[in-house]
Amino acid sequence: MSDLLIRDVRLPGRGPVDVLVRDGTFHQIAAGITPPEGAAIEHGGGLLLLPGLIEGHAHLDKTLWGGPWYRNDVGPARNDRIENERRFRRDGAHDAAGRSLSLARAYLGRGTTRMRSHADIDTEIGLRHVHATMRARQAVPSMQMQIVAFPQSGLVNRPGTVDLMDAALSEGADVVGGIDPCAVDRDPVGHVDALFRLAEKHGKPVDIHLHEPGEMGAFSLDLILERTAAADMRGMVTISHAFCLGMIGERDREALLARMARWDVRIATTAPASSAVPPLAACRAAGVTVYGGNDGIRDTWTPYARPDMLDRAMHIGLRNALRRDDELDWALDCVTGAAAVGCGFDRYGLDAGCRADLVLVQAETAAEAIVSAPVRKLVVAGGVVVARDGMLLV
Amino acid sequence: MSDLLIRDVRLPGRGPVDVLVRDGTFHQIAAGITPPEGAAIEHGGGLLLLPGLIEGHAHLDKTLWGGPWYRNDVGPARNDRIENERRFRRDGAHDAAGRSLSLARAYLGRGTTRMRSHADIDTEIGLRHVHATMRARQAVPSMQMQIVAFPQSGLVNRPGTVDLMDAALSEGADVVGGIDPCAVDRDPVGHVDALFRLAEKHGKPVDIHLHEPGEMGAFSLDLILERTAAADMRGMVTISHAFCLGMIGERDREALLARMARWDVRIATTAPASSAVPPLAACRAAGVTVYGGNDGIRDTWTPYARPDMLDRAMHIGLRNALRRDDELDWALDCVTGAAAVGCGFDRYGLDAGCRADLVLVQAETAAEAIVSAPVRKLVVAGGVVVARDGMLLV
Numbered sequence: 001m002s003d004l005l006i007r008d009v010r011l012p013g014r015g016p017v018d019v020l021v022r023d024g025t026f027h028q029i030a031a032g033i034t035p036p037e038g039a040a041i042e043h044g045g046g047l048l049l050l051p052g053l054i055e056g057h058a059h060l061d062k063t064l065w066g067g068p069w070y071r072n073d074v075g076p077a078r079n080d081r082i083e084n085e086r087r088f089r090r091d092g093a094h095d096a097a098g099r100s101l102s103l104a105r106a107y108l109g110r111g112t113t114r115m116r117s118h119a120d121i122d123t124e125i126g127l128r129h130v131h132a133t134m135r136a137r138q139a140v141p142s143m144q145m146q147i148v149a150f151p152q153s154g155l156v157n158r159p160g161t162v163d164l165m166d167a168a169l170s171e172g173a174d175v176v177g178g179i180d181p182c183a184v185d186r187d188p189v190g191h192v193d194a195l196f197r198l199a200e201k202h203g204k205p206v207d208i209h210l211h212e213p214g215e216m217g218a219f220s221l222d223l224i225l226e227r228t229a230a231a232d233m234r235g236m237v238t239i240s241h242a243f244c245l246g247m248i249g250e251r252d253r254e255a256l257l258a259r260m261a262r263w264d265v266r267i268a269t270t271a272p273a274s275s276a277v278p279p280l281a282a283c284r285a286a287g288v289t290v291y292g293g294n295d296g297i298r299d300t301w302t303p304y305a306r307p308d309m310l311d312r313a314m315h316i317g318l319r320n321a322l323r324r325d326d327e328l329d330w331a332l333d334c335v336t337g338a339a340a341v342g343c344g345f346d347r348y349g350l351d352a353g354c355r356a357d358l359v360l361v362q363a364e365t366a367a368e369a370i371v372s373a374p375v376r377k378l379v380v381a382g383g384v385v386v387a388r389d390g391m392l393l394v
Numbered sequence: 395m396s397d398l399l400i401r402d403v404r405l406p407g408r409g410p411v412d413v414l415v416r417d418g419t420f421h422q423i424a425a426g427i428t429p430p431e432g433a434a435i436e437h438g439g440g441l442l443l444l445p446g447l448i449e450g451h452a453h454l455d456k457t458l459w460g461g462p463w464y465r466n467d468v469g470p471a472r473n474d475r476i477e478n479e480r481r482f483r484r485d486g487a488h489d490a491a492g493r494s495l496s497l498a499r500a501y502l503g504r505g506t507t508r509m510r511s512h513a514d515i516d517t518e519i520g521l522r523h524v525h526a527t528m529r530a531r532q533a534v535p536s537m538q539m540q541i542v543a544f545p546q547s548g549l550v551n552r553p554g555t556v557d558l559m560d561a562a563l564s565e566g567a568d569v570v571g572g573i574d575p576c577a578v579d580r581d582p583v584g585h586v587d588a589l590f591r592l593a594e595k596h597g598k599p600v601d602i603h604l605h606e607p608g609e610m611g612a613f614s615l616d617l618i619l620e621r622t623a624a625a626d627m628r629g630m631v632t633i634s635h636a637f638c639l640g641m642i643g644e645r646d647r648e649a650l651l652a653r654m655a656r657w658d659v660r661i662a663t664t665a666p667a668s669s670a671v672p673p674l675a676a677c678r679a680a681g682v683t684v685y686g687g688n689d690g691i692r693d694t695w696t697p698y699a700r701p702d703m704l705d706r707a708m709h710i711g712l713r714n715a716l717r718r719d720d721e722l723d724w725a726l727d728c729v730t731g732a733a734a735v736g737c738g739f740d741r742y743g744l745d746a747g748c749r750a751d752l753v754l755v756q757a758e759t760a761a762e763a764i765v766s767a768p769v770r771k772l773v774v775a776g777g778v779v780v781a782r783d784g785m786l787l788v
Contacts, residue, residue: 068758069757069761071759071761072717072719074717267674272711273665273667273712274713275715304708304717315667317665317666317698318698323466323469325467326698327696367463367466371692
């Protein structure tokens with residue numbers, strides 16, 4: 001692989017720099033780099049340089065992206081949507097691998113170079129969706145993808161699910177997923193214990209969907225924190241959604257956030273407009289890592305969302321009333337640096353030695369990039385130019 | 395003006411139709427129309443036919459659209475933003491007419507054919523922004539625009555403002571604007587009385603920004619409803635924002651909604667993600683007309699928002715958790731039919747005799763049009779093709 005030199009790009013708050021990529025890695029980022037012999041040259045034209053974007057909470061396997069419009073007449077409860085999805089999968093011929101690939105490629109074209117995706121596991125579909133997501137992952141090698149073994153319909157309430165989770169983790173799933181220990185599984189202690197046993201057995205992190213409201217969610221979170229401490233799983237646990245942190249009183253919230261910070265338990269947020277959410281400023285002030293994800297995109301649950309992490313950063317900004325440019329830097333952090341920390345992606349960032357993942361856009365600041373839906377002029381993943389002017393090349 | 399025949403477009407839930415436009419008006423919408431001699435022919439290619447979109451709450455005069463990026467370091471209170479904006483106007487050379495025109499044209503290219511825009515009036519700028527908005531209106535004759543005389547900094551608390559409002563209404567402003575009778579003007583009775591005196595004198599409707607939270611907002615709303623009844627201004631009053639209706643108890647809210655329905659007092663909502671909002675389903679169920687607006691776009695207040703009413707419909711859907719296709723029809727209604735009723739635009743809709751305003755997009759249903767940010771393949775305003783493939787032609 002020959003060297004790649006990208007000339008004349010801008011880091012927020014700094015003058016123009018050049019970027020030299022060697023062997024898929026950032027070799028140097030500095031002003032006025034002399035082109036090595038044989039290097040491929042790209043002209044940045046003063047565009048804003050962002051690190052590769054990170055999707056921290058996706059459900060590739062559920063998406064209908066690229067297919068005909070799905071008329072949604074489901075509702076209104078979460079369990080209605082879980083049931084409807086199971087029925088849809090049973091009745092139809094959902095091509096989880098093909099749709100996942102289509103969506104993953106759309107993400108890549110919009111500058112997302114790393115992703116954590118949850119793959120449904122239940123006693124009806126077994127590991128079909130895990131395998132489908134793995135096939136999509138193989139087909140997009142320039143994207144780094146973590147797969148979460150996710151018991152969408154519950155874990156201990158459906159005998160056989162724990163064994164399927166165990167098998168998925170043995171076969172290469174990266175993360176132990178969980179969901180609403182009280183509200184879905186209806187056995188909070190049994191659910192959390194099963195998750196942490198799987199995590200300890202496989203030496204893998206945990207990522208638990210926690211939609212539970214108010215005090216119910218706070219109770220589940222309390223149990224999770226207790227197990228995190230007992231298993232000494234510092235920095236290995238993510239709470240996805242964590243709506244309860246936007247509902248309970250400030251004093252209770254601060255107490256939970258302090259424990260989360262102590263055990264480095266992270267939050268993945270989609271920042272939905274229609275729900276309470278963990279308040280970003282308060283979480284950051286408490287030292288809790290918060291990162292962003294789209295959750296489902298165009299599936300039987302929801303018609304919304306786009307495979308674009310700048311768009312998700314915009315929703316995080318809107319939900320948290322971030323208006324100032326320095327506040328919108330936090331929203332960018334949710335889909336870049338904080339997401340790398342949160343998911344545990346290594347060699348991340350715009351520094352020598354990091355994997356050469358970057359995006360160039362026409363924008364003055366990160367804030368402008370977030371609000372203006374800019375064309376991705378150039379996307380580099382692992383040192384390879386994978387998209388140009390919004391068009392995927394690989 | 396020769397006839398215009400648009401062949402083969404789709405109305406949601408109906409088969410293909412043709413649209414015949416004569417003298418700027420819909421003449422016939424039916425299957426298999428025989429082209430009149432000399433008619434210009436457009437081929438719809440099975441695209442979805444939507445009526446012209448309506449922006450129900452804009453602030454053209456504040457926007458920085460089309461200019462360099464404005465670094466926002468303002469905050470955090472509403473009065474900080476009001477003060478910052480006044481300072482910005484005093485210090486800088488804000489080209490309110492030029493920026494307004496730039497934004498109005500962006501709206502038109504995205505299918506917005508009618509708009510209500512608030513124009514700031516205060517004792518520092520006098521009628522400068524009203525005149526700027528009027529100039530923009532003259533320069534985009536294919537868009538129908540209402541101008542609200544809007545006392546951004548307060549009405550009775552700044553002597554001379556009422557006289558300026560009076561002058562603006564005499565000069566052609568269409569609507570009497572108001573703002574937070576308690577929180578901004580600090581004289582709720584004086585504020586509301588002054589507004590309704592202006593409205594009665596000029597025979598024009600009222601549109602009051604009501605950001606006030608909870609019981610304070612409910613109190614102001616109560617005063618407004620009292621005056622609406624006393625002046626018999628049925629169907630002549632809009633409450634913009636009305637955040638309080640998303641904060642107070644259900645019983646109090648229902649009582650206020652019942653009075654609003656009785657006097658046909660409308661709500662204009664931006665459905666912000668970070669604030670309580672009037673719940674769309676409850677308002678509709680009570681018989682209250684709710685319509686949508688973007689509020690400010692890229693100004694000293696906010697970096698967000700786009701001159702695109704399908705985008706605003708998406709935010710209304712997201713904020714109100716509308717997922718089903720039939721629910722998303724409500725979101726479309728907020729930026730089409732309900733907005734026409736709410737603002738009092740006549741000859742609106744896809745019926746013979748209405749002003750020929752339409753948009754064609756590639757989408758299966760209104761829901762898909764709302765979530766997918768489709769290119770506006772064709773925009774017709776007052777019978778004239780004003781945009782094609784997302785590009786403005788006029």
